[in-house]
Amino acid sequence: MRSFRLDLTAWKVTSKENPFQGKSVLRESDPAEKRKGPVRAEYIVSKPKINGALTTDHIFFTFLSKTSSRFKHHTSPRGSYILHYLIFTDLDDTLLDHESYSWAEAGPALDFCLKRGVPVILATSKTRSEIEPLHGSLSLSAPFISENGGGIFFPREICADTPFGTLPSSRFPLENKQEVVLSEDGRKRFWKISLGVNYDLLVENFRKIRHELGWNIRGFSDMDPAEISCLTGLDEEGARLASKREFDEPFILNGPYEDMAPLKEASGRKGLGITSGGRFFHLTGRNDKGIAMGLLVSWYRQRYEKILTIALGDSPNDFGMLERSDFPVLIKSKKDYSWLKETIPGLTLTEEMGPRGWNTAVLQILKENQEECDV
Known part of the structure; x- marks a missing residue:
């Protein structure tokens, strides 16, 4: 030392x-x-x-x-700036390009954040197994949120003890666990905070709902990596990692189901919820990205005097996150969600899609507010 x-x-x-x-x-x-x-x-x-x-x-x-x-x-050679901002970001169609899954066009803003010690917290529908290599490639040290808020993962090097004293209550007995787990490659340890429903229980209920409604819907649990690869554009290894679900069942509708109300009602009766992302619908517990974000903000506020949050996303499963942030950013997508500007105060709508829009928005917010917050 x-x-x-x-x-x-x-x-x-x-x-x-x-x-x-x-x-x-x-x-x-x-x-x-x-x-x-x-x-x-x-x-x-x-x-x-x-x-x-x-x-x-x-x-x-x-x-x-x-x-x-x-x-x-005590730690870290990378930077020495106090925390002023927390950035919560979706991945697909936000930080990552829809087709290539590249973040290259967001590189300048990511470098800006890294040099100034601004934590970038990934909040996505992806699995922990998918996020870990990306987390490492981006040189991130902050916690991340997996599977639409089903799990929060803290690297042990930033959090030696149990992160939370208490967690939100739930009807499902397998939720709300805090335990240490190894990374996919066995090289790192994480605190795993389980907020979502156990995946096996989700799949069991998914099949019951499908049978009750008689709908032609297929979840990841029905697919092999080859089919997941075909639907997502991921390579076979990426599809294998995407199939390692813990808290969230992505699914597709095969048919003209314009009215989602019956599906949402059937899920609600079982204490579950339906949300949608850029590619799939998702069956989840009552967790969402916004709830997980709130827990992380409370954790950081115990350690720092002043925090401002930036949240970026492009789909309905990001809206809870945008509603909670000081600087909400809706990344331009193929669907028109501009009506959100009427319900989320201060919402920024980007003119560019994906990582290019992400880069522009983050740099603009940080640079415009650097005098106030000494970025």
């Missing part, structure tokens, strides 16, 4: 609450490490704080005593 020395002559603090604005320069005391240059931290504080703990999203410092300017660096 490296130790550092705080250069108090560089201490300057300002914020809207008082005439200081929190900036300090942290210089390494170890000569062997000094060649790497200064470590810099920027953050907003309501009053100057020198002793105690200073916590940011990517770097953690703890002062060794009330009078000492020495402290220890």
